[in-house]
Amino acid sequence: MPSRTPDAVAGPAWVPPAGKPPLSSRMMRATWRGLPAKRHEAGWEPGLVVPAADGSPLITDHYFPRTEGDFPTLLVRSPYGRGLPWSPQYGLLFAEQGFHVVLQSCRGTGGSGGAFDLWRNEVADSQAAMSWLREQPWFNGTLGTVGPSYLGYVQWALALDPPPELKAMVVQVGLHDPFALFYADGALRLENALAVGAGMTYQHQGMSPFLRATLRLQRGLRAVTTAQPLRGAYESVFGDEVPWLDDVMTHPDAEGAYWAGASLADSAVRLRVPTALITGWHDALADQTFEQYDRLRQAGCETALLVGPWTHTSALQRGWPEVFAESLAWLRAHLCADPSSLRPTRVRVHIGGENTWRDLDNWPPALAATSWYPTPGGHLTEQAPTDSAPLTTFRYDPGDPTPSIGGPLLSRTAGPRDNSSLEARDDVLTFTGPPLTAPVDILGQVSARLSISTDTGHADVFTRLCDVDAQGRSVNVCDGLGRLRTTGHTPSQVSVPMSSTAHRFAAGHRIRWQISGGAHPRYARNPGTGESPVDATIFTPVRIMVHTDSALMLPFSSGLA
Numbered sequence: 001m002p003s004r005t006p007d008a009v010a011g012p013a014w015v016p017p018a019g020k021p022p023l024s025s026r027m028m029r030a031t032w033r034g035l036p037a038k039r040h041e042a043g044w045e046p047g048l049v050v051p052a053a054d055g056s057p058l059i060t061d062h063y064f065p066r067t068e069g070d071f072p073t074l075l076v077r078s079p080y081g082r083g084l085p086w087s088p089q090y091g092l093l094f095a096e097q098g099f100h101v102v103l104q105s106c107r108g109t110g111g112s113g114g115a116f117d118l119w120r121n122e123v124a125d126s127q128a129a130m131s132w133l134r135e136q137p138w139f140n141g142t143l144g145t146v147g148p149s150y151l152g153y154v155q156w157a158l159a160l161d162p163p164p165e166l167k168a169m170v171v172q173v174g175l176h177d178p179f180a181l182f183y184a185d186g187a188l189r190l191e192n193a194l195a196v197g198a199g200m201t202y203q204h205q206g207m208s209p210f211l212r213a214t215l216r217l218q219r220g221l222r223a224v225t226t227a228q229p230l231r232g233a234y235e236s237v238f239g240d241e242v243p244w245l246d247d248v249m250t251h252p253d254a255e256g257a258y259w260a261g262a263s264l265a266d267s268a269v270r271l272r273v274p275t276a277l278i279t280g281w282h283d284a285l286a287d288q289t290f291e292q293y294d295r296l297r298q299a300g301c302e303t304a305l306l307v308g309p310w311t312h313t314s315a316l317q318r319g320w321p322e323v324f325a326e327s328l329a330w331l332r333a334h335l336c337a338d339p340s341s342l343r344p345t346r347v348r349v350h351i352g353g354e355n356t357w358r359d360l361d362n363w364p365p366a367l368a369a370t371s372w373y374p375t376p377g378g379h380l381t382e383q384a385p386t387d388s389a390p391l392t393t394f395r396y397d398p399g400d401p402t403p404s405i406g407g408p409l410l411s412r413t414a415g416p417r418d419n420s421s422l423e424a425r426d427d428v429l430t431f432t433g434p435p436l437t438a439p440v441d442i443l444g445q446v447s448a449r450l451s452i453s454t455d456t457g458h459a460d461v462f463t464r465l466c467d468v469d470a471q472g473r474s475v476n477v478c479d480g481l482g483r484l485r486t487t488g489h490t491p492s493q494v495s496v497p498m499s500s501t502a503h504r505f506a507a508g509h510r511i512r513w514q515i516s517g518g519a520h521p522r523y524a525r526n527p528g529t530g531e532s533p534v535d536a537t538i539f540t541p542v543r544i545m546v547h548t549d550s551a552l553m554l555p556f557s558s559g560l561a
Contacts, residue, residue, distance in 0.1 A: 014137035016066060019044045021095075025088040034321035036328065038096035040065035046082075050132045053124035056107055056114030060129075063091035063101040064138065072142040072167075072335035073100040075129060077122070077154040081110040081204035089316070089324075090147065097328055098336070100138055104129060106154070109204035116200065118244045119178050119262050122157035130163050141165055144335045146327055148172035148316055149285070150200075156264035156292075162273050168334035169275040170327040173283045173315050176292055177263040179254045181285065185483045185496075186252050187460055188524040188533060190225055192284055194234055195410035197245040201238060213238065225521035228537045249534050268295035274302040276330040278323055280310025281352060281478070282415045284408045287499055293363060304330065304342075305363055307349040307502070311414035351441075352416075352477065353467055353504040364444030364500060367555040371449075372513065374431040374550055380513055381433070385548040388451055388491060392546055394427050396459065396517025396528075398539035402427050404522035406476050407464075408499065419466055419474040423514060429546065432468060433511040440505040444555035446478050446498040448513075451547035453491040459484055459542050460526040462519045463496050465552070466512040467505055474512055477503050481523055491547045513552045517544055 020026070021044040045062035052058050061082050065071055076090045082103050091101045107125060108116030133139050143165040145155040152174020159169065175181060182193050194217060202213040217224075220237040227233035231249065235241055251258040268275075275296055279289035289305075296303040306326045310319040329341035345359040372380050374391055396402065402425065406417030423430050448463040464479035482496035505511055518526060524533040528540035 016043050016064060017045045019046065021063065021092045022083075022087055024084055025092050028084060029088045029092050032320070035093070035324060036097065039098050040067045040096055042066060042092050042095035044091070050104060050129055052107055052112075052114060053121070053128045054114065057112060058104050058107065058125065058129070059111040060102055060104040061087070061091060063095035063103065065095055065098050065100075070140040071098050071100055072144060072331075073102060073133065073139055074144050074146055074331070075102050075104070075133070075158070076145070076147050076151060077104045077106055077126065077129065078147065078151050079106040079109040079116060079200055079204060080150070081105065081206065084207050085316070089320070093324065094146070094328075099144075099331070102129070102133065105204065116244075118200070118248075119153065122154045123160055126154055126158035127161070127163075130158070130165070134165075142167055142335050144168040144170070144331050146170040146172070146331065148174060149312065150175055152176070153178075153264065156267040159267040159271055159273060160264060162271065166273050168331055169273055170278070170330055171275065171289070171292070172278040172323055172327065173280065173285055173310075173312050174277070174289060175285055176265055176267065176288055178248075179259050179262055180288060182248050183252055183254070184481050184523065187481055187483050187526070188249060188252065189522065190230075190524040191221075191404070191521045192410050193245065193249060194221070194224065197234060197238065197242050199410075201242055221521060225524075228539075229535045230524060231534045250532075252532070265291065265295065268292045268301070269299055271296060271299060271301045274330070274334045276304045276306070276326065278306045278308075278315065278326060280308045280312070280315045280319065281350070281501060282311045282406075282408050283315065284312045284410050284414070286408060287497070290363070290500055297362070303346070305347045309350045309352060309355075311408070312410050313412075314415070349502040351502050351504055353506060353509075358502070364555065365557065367444055367557055369447075369553040370556050371551040371553055372433065372511065373548070373552075374513065374546065375548075378429070378431055379433070380431040380511060380552070388547045388549040390453070390545050391548045391550070392429060393543055394429055394517070395541055395543050396427050397541040398518075398525040398527055399541070401520035401525045402462070402516045402518050404519035407479055407519070407522065409522060416475045416477070419464075419476055419514065420472070423474055427516055429515040430474075431513045431515075435470075435508050435510055436505055438507050440511070441503070441557040442505070442554050443502045443557050445500045446555070447553045448480070448496045448498060449551045449553065450482065450494050450496060450515075451491045451549045452484055452486065452494065453489050453545045453547065454486045454542050456528045456540055456542045457486050458526060458528050458530045459486070459544055460518050460523065461494065461496065461544070462516045462523070463498060463552075464514040465498060465501070465554075466514055467503065468510040468512050469506075470508045474514075477501050481519065483526070491545070511554070515546060517542065
């Protein structure tokens with residue numbers, strides 16, 4: 001086991017308290033299957049008070065192996081409370097595997113003092129937690145971090161100036177750039193913003209208040225997301241204003257002063273702490289994970305990437321056996337000098353359409369993108385057009401917005417879904433390739449290069465890749481949204497990132513490109529006037545013309561043997 005750092009001051013011997021982890025945590029723990037056998041009984045020391053950077057009391061629970069000896073420590077800081085599921089998933093499970101776990105509530109949440117301000121306090125408070133840890137008699141000088149979503153953000157906050165004790169990080173479906181969580185090319189990710197608002201406001205109060213708030217949001221979602229104006233409409237389901245949510249919804253400019261310091265992308269640029277990254281193909285934060293993986297690789301930092309068939313939430317539910325095993329292997333390797341469970345390659349991805357796992361040396365593979373072009377009659381071809389002539393048109397009406405179906409959301413409707421009802425609408429275009437004579441594999445970044453003209457000058461364009469089976473069922477693979485301005489009948493060009501994928505289109509299936517003017521309520525409606533979607537009360541339909549030189553860019557592989 002690692003030993004205490006030489007400059008640590010010896011103090012009185014620590015006597016483990018007799019408390020057991022909460023009964024609710026032990027009961028949830030008993031329901032999980034497919035996890036490694038526990039190595040130790042776990043103890044619990046709840047309600048410790050740790051001073052934040054400004055002196056506010058941060059309420060902290062300490063889980064530990066009830067076994068003599070030195071053990072490394074995991075720091076887990078959360079705005080979601082310290083109860084279910086965090087207590088069993090991170091406190092109890094990791095203590096059973098031989099780690100001290102410090103589970104701490106962020107400012108203004110879970111009984112901690114001060115006010116929660118989304119991201120502004122995490123850098124300073126992470127360092128304050130580190131100062132407190134150095135004073136604990138059970139801390140042996142070896143630290144790791146682990147956690148999902150905002151619990152990933154607080155890891156990047158600590159890594160901005162990593163303490164020497166920090167030896168490993170595991171960021172699961174993690175956040176590093178709040179702006180990108182809430183906006184895509186300036187368009188508000190409305191459904192995600194509301195889901196985050198419910199989670200941040202209620203989850204730290206306990207499961208019952210959170211579930212009630214989630215149910216109210218589900219029931220009131222249509223009324224909230226179609227309100228005119230949109231500003232403040234969420235109060236009807238949240239019961240009160242949420243100041244930081246108002247700020248988020250009214251600051252669509254990433255370069256504005258409001259977002260200064262929010263992104264922690266630079267944490268990865270110089271990092272030398274071994275860092276494992278975990279995401280899912282339909283995780284709302286998948287692109288942030290791929291960005292940080294690329295930064296870590298460029299920095300020469302030891303890193304690993306696991307991408308499963310998961311959404312943001314299912315990664316911690318049905319995906320938990322794989323996520324926990326991956327996390328535990330990484331932490332044991334770098335905190336306990338036990339690399340025996342590490343996989344042989346840097347990257348492991350789930351292949352959609354085939355339902356298999358594949359080990360890769362890197363991500364993305366070095367594959368050239370192939371362009372597919374729309375043609376009359378709704379076909380998709382590899383033959384490039386000779387001009388940029390108008391091809392086809394559709395009318396987007398924000399009064400009857402094109403609905404969103406599936407995709408990378410934070411809600412229960414996320415993931416791959418049958419798009420048949422969506423594609424039957426008049427405001428959705430589809431371009432479909434011929435039945436494939438052999439399997440086709442796509443691995444890497446998908447994107448669209450769109451040539452668009454409009455009659456109002458203001459529009460969004462939602463673009464999606466779908467897999468159409470032999471029965472005609474169309475299922476979403478990946479997608480993206482772009483915002484554009486046009487002048488007269490002259491088309492404007494916009495490049496739309498559509499995230500990344502590892503997907504096999506089976507023989508007999510067809511590749512489909514879907515294009516529409518939005519996906520509501522996933523994205524706020526574009527009012528068609530140039531006015532802010534948050535304040536607009538007038539909504540103008542827009543006619544969108546797609547031109548022949550538009551292209552879908554797909555990274556084809558020769559096959560996954």
